[in-house]
Structures are given as C-alpha cells and as structure tokens.
Amino acid sequence: MIKRHWSMWLLIGLVLFVLYMPIVPVLILSVRGEAAGEWTLRWYHELSQTTMILKALRTTAIIAGLVGALATVLGLLAALSIRELGIPRIILLAMLLPLFIPGVSMGLASALLFSMSGIPSSILTIVIVQTVWALPFATLIILTVMAAFDPTYLEAAYVAGASRWQAFRDIEFPLIAPGVYGAASFSLIISINETVRTSVVQGPWNTIPTYIWSTYKQVGLSPVLYALMGLIIISTIILALSYLALSRPRKSRG
C-alpha cells in the first residue's frame, strides 16, 4: 500500500513538513538561554512575572470561556432552528455568512457599529465579535452530528408521552453531545487564536494574540515573545487533542 503510493505520501509529508516547520524553532528558541547550549525555562518564568501578560492571559481566558459557551448555545439553537423553523436555507446561509466576510471587514464593521451606537470597547464587545466568527464553525459541527441523528427517536418519545424539552434532553442531547463538545472546543480555540477582528475592537483590552501582534509590530521578536508563542502553540495542541478525544465517534450504541 505505502509502496504503491509513495509519491502521494511524499507530497503529504512535504506539505506537512512546511506547515510544521515554523512551529519547531519557536519551541526551541523559547527554552534557549543566552549562552550557547544553555536550556532554560527562564523566559516562561519571565512571562509569569509580567503584569501586562498576566492581565492579557486572564482576559483571554475569560473571553474564551464566554465565547465557548455563547457560540455553542447559539450554534445548538441555530442547528435546531434549521430543522424546525421551516426556513432551513435562509438560516444556514445567515449562519455561514461570517465565513465569507474577511476579518478586517468584520472588525471594521463591528467597530463602526459599537462607536456609532455609543457602546464602549469592553470584554463584551470582543466576545460578541468573536462569537459571530465562531458561530459558523459551531453550527456546522453540531449540524453534521445532528444530520446523523434519526428524528424518529423523537417521534417515539412524543408518542410515549414526553414533552419536547424532555425528548430533547433525554433522547437527542445525549446522542448529539459529541457535536456539542466539539463545537465548544472549536469555539474556544477560535477565540484564543482570533487576532485581526479583536485588534480592531479591543480598546484597552489585550488578549494574548493581540498582545503578540502589537508587540511584534512595535518592537519585534524577543525570547519572552517566543515563550508566549510557545505557550499558545502548546495550549492549542492540548485543546485540539482533547477535542479529538471527546468527539471520537462512538463505535456502536447497542
């Protein structure tokens, strides 16, 4: 098998190599000391001593939690409304709209909305902008899982006397739960990584990515910045792997 397709595996290997290439030196440089051959966690320690970074870290965590919850709930409602409101095409199109709007345009549009309606920049405005961006992904993930759910189960529950809420809670939700967890992890990851939209509406609030972006633009690269980038890379990998573990399709359900 592998022998027959060696050229395709070579192509895949090369593409993956290029994708991973920039990640590795960041991780190495983040543990490099000033003297040659010295390995140190000093830069990570310095991260934990910098107030601005700690504040940005806290802001990022709060925003990610809120976006993860809000986008998942809205995504679940959107998936249900696609099934139940009788206008599936219109709702799906509206949910996918954010995918078609470039980041700067979305940032600019939100900034205009907030400034013209007199809403000051806050954690909430960042949460709103990031939720709009995460919503298509959350909706799509839940929809794909929901498409595999056989709605006759619900009808059976109604016949057995369950209310709509009971049927949803006891029958459908447990079966689509992997999609819901998937949507939550994905929204968290999107929130943690979002930069361009956030940087337009952030006001005085820095998240870790907007901090990296503005520091890079102003003073360029430094070992502490490498450590911060390393932190982002490692936490994204951990979140991605936990998403995969949670959303792994169940082999059979009896």
Added chain:
Amino acid sequence: MVALQGGLTRHGVRHAVGFLNRHGRRALLCLPLLFVAAFLVVPLGLTIIVSFWERAGLKFRPAFSLASYTTIVEGARLDVLMRSIIVAIETTAISLLLAYPIAYFLARKARPQATRIVLVLFTIPFLINYIVRNVAWTSLLGRNGTVNTALVESGIAGAPLDWLLYSDFAVFLGLISTYMPFMIFPLVLSIAAIDRQFLEASVDLGASAFSTFRRITLPLSLPGIFAAIVFGFVGTMGESAVPVIMGGVGYELLGNTITSSMDVLNYPLAAAISSLVVALMLMLMVGWYAIFDLKTFLGKILEWRP
C-alpha cells in the same frame, strides 16, 4: 394546605412550560438569526453607509459623497485592488492544486486509519494562531535566520538569500500555509461523499480511471472545490497581517490598506474599500450557494417535520 400549594406550583410550572413551549421556544430558536442580523448584517450595512460619508478633520460626518470611491479609483489603490485579486487567485489556485490530490488520496486511496491521522496532523497547524505561525516564519527566513544559516554553512548558498523574506515568495508562502489547511477539509468531505456505486458503474462500463475521474469524481466534488476556493479566496483577499509580517514595510494588499486607512482615522475610505471586498465576497457566496447541494449535507434534517 401543603398539597394545595404543591398543586398550585405544579400547575404554575406546567402553565409556564406550556407558554414557553408555544412562544418561548420559537423566540429562542430565532436568537441565532437575530444575533447574526444585529452584529453582522447591520454593521455591514453601516459600513456601506459610512463609505459615502465625508471626512471632517479627524472625524467623519453624514453626507452623500463619492470622495472615498474616487480616491480608490484614481489613486494607487486601484493597483492594490488588482494586485490583491491576482495574488488571491494565484495563491488559491496553488493551494487547490496541492490540496485536491491530497484530499482525493485521503478520501479514496489511503486506509481510514491513516486518513484520520493525517487529517489530525493537518488540523493542528490550522488551529495554531496564524500570526504566531507567520511571525515564526520570519525567524526562520530572515537574513540571519535558521534557513539562511544552514544554507551558507552547508555551502549550498555563497551568501544569505535575500528573497526568502520580505518578498513575494514570503507573502505567497505565508498565505498558502495559512489558508491551504482550510481547503483540504471541504475537499475530503465532498470526495468521500460520492457514492461508490457511480464509480463501479463507470468502471464496469469500461471507462478508464482518468475518464472516471473526469466525468464522475470531478463534477460530483464541485461543491467541495467551490467551498475550498471560497475559503482560500476570502482569506487571502482580506488578509491584513500576512502582508505586513512576510511582505515587510510598504507591501500593500487590500487587507492591510484597510487597516492603514483606519490607523490614520480615514474611516470612510476604509469603509469604501471594505464594502468593495465584501461585495465581491457576497457574489462568491451566491455562486457557492447555487451549486451547493444542501440535501446531501443536511440529510434527514431537511425531511423532518415537527
């Protein structure tokens, strides 16, 4: 008394649940639609309105002025617009030429276990902040970066290569490595969704592998191809950070032109450029929607009637 109270509360709860079932449920289900309308559709409408306003010092005021649009047409920004479109088309095409064979191979030829692992490997860099990834490229590709050091020390190059960073090459590398992973997923999904019976029928009727591909697989995977093109094109066309990081000072694409107009507080101009880009994207969206087969994607969800 206690029983009566219990009965009352239970009655109340049932009444409330009944009310919620009738009205609240619909209202709740409308929330996502309202959210997108309020925080995306209305803001985009505002952008179009502001693009006709005029500048007054550092602020802007209501008017009906075409000044921003004439600035775009007359100034160097028209060149930037054209170049951005060309760069977006080229990077999208290159990404598609890389992503399609890989997606085809993963969906058809590779073992499911291998496909799963490779897709996970593609997911991880796609999820890592792309600004971090692009900034990381600069430390690799700079004059004193890892690549140049390796090339010079190994004697492959006599002097550090200048075109590795702050060049078209770097911008293309940044854009492709940022958006190509986006494109693999819709392609894999659409190719894997093609019914194998069509392929078997084609082979049974004596078609060659190539004509089976050309007449069955390629047309049936068009929705995925179009989705991939949209992801690549929307991303590269509106990208504002990659040209700054990889192209260096003065490298202008439409995305960072919008940001730099905002930096000098020329919001009407930023709004006008942005509106043009969004209009282009909405045309793409309509095209995608026309050929996107909702039924295969939503399956039973569409047939279900409560």
